[in-house]
Amino acid sequence: MILEKKKTFNDFAASKGLRSTRQRDIILDIFLSTHEHISVEELYLKVKSSNPGIGHATVYRTLKLFAEAGLAREILLHDGQTRYEHVVKGEHHDHLVCTGCNSIIEFEDETIEKLQSEIAARHGFLINSHKMEIYGLCANCRR
Amino acid sequence: MILEKKKTFNDFAASKGLRSTRQRDIILDIFLSTHEHISVEELYLKVKSSNPGIGHATVYRTLKLFAEAGLAREILLHDGQTRYEHVVKGEHHDHLVCTGCNSIIEFEDETIEKLQSEIAARHGFLINSHKMEIYGLCANCRR
DNA sequence: CGATATAATGAAAATGAATTTCAAAAGCAT
């Protein structure tokens, strides 16, 4: 499925007339090797540790491309850092965000998604994406 | 209900031992006179037009107090500006955000809220707040 | 192949929202 994502990006790049570069390959490899919800800075540091030459701006630019290509999702929590997570085709999830330890629990709820569609339809609204975050304390942090 | 909010803030201020200042009164008045989801900068400009002396920092600081006092809610959309909206006691709503014209449609859905609680409970998670934003095109912008 | 055109990169500068600093002003208890 890593190969699949690489193909997704290559197809996207081709369709956009983007050139294939060593930097984008490296950043994609490293992004795909991560899990969780990684901040741009975190990814940049990972990238730099094996490829000191790659610059800040390239990482920012490339992650935007990944999001555009549909293989990454931008996540804005309340800490002033943009994060990215993997997009799994045909899947969607939302987040329980613990304000105690910053951990994130993912969940999906088919019923909520359906209700969202109904609400949008009721307003003549065409959904492109949505985000839902529940903030509070995880089981560990509760006491 | 404007008086009620002022009382809410005064009680909050009293309980926190905050001093009552001309600036906070003015900013509260102007905030309460606004509608929609106003950015800090927008509010600052409004404030400054009638009270040129009031500074940027004070507006930022005061809005945080309003949020803490429970009469304003901070909203982060995807435009890099923090916005604030009024909190109506006992009410909650979420947002349909049009990426075409930046308009916002508010909605409430009791069932979704209930499902959120269930999900949280299932994970032993204690909800403090949540946000749900649906992005897309409003009826006007669709075609 | 080269040569040429154009896109991508990266270091550094710029931007912009938000926060901090700190001296002066204002509020409050006595």
Added chain:
DNA sequence: ATGCTTTTGAAATTCATTTTCATTATATCG
């Protein structure tokens, strides 16, 4: 009023992100 503490506002600072622009790399074409 006095003295103590909080608040204010201008300016400086921070910090993430974007932009600039000279250089380098990639793709295309003869």
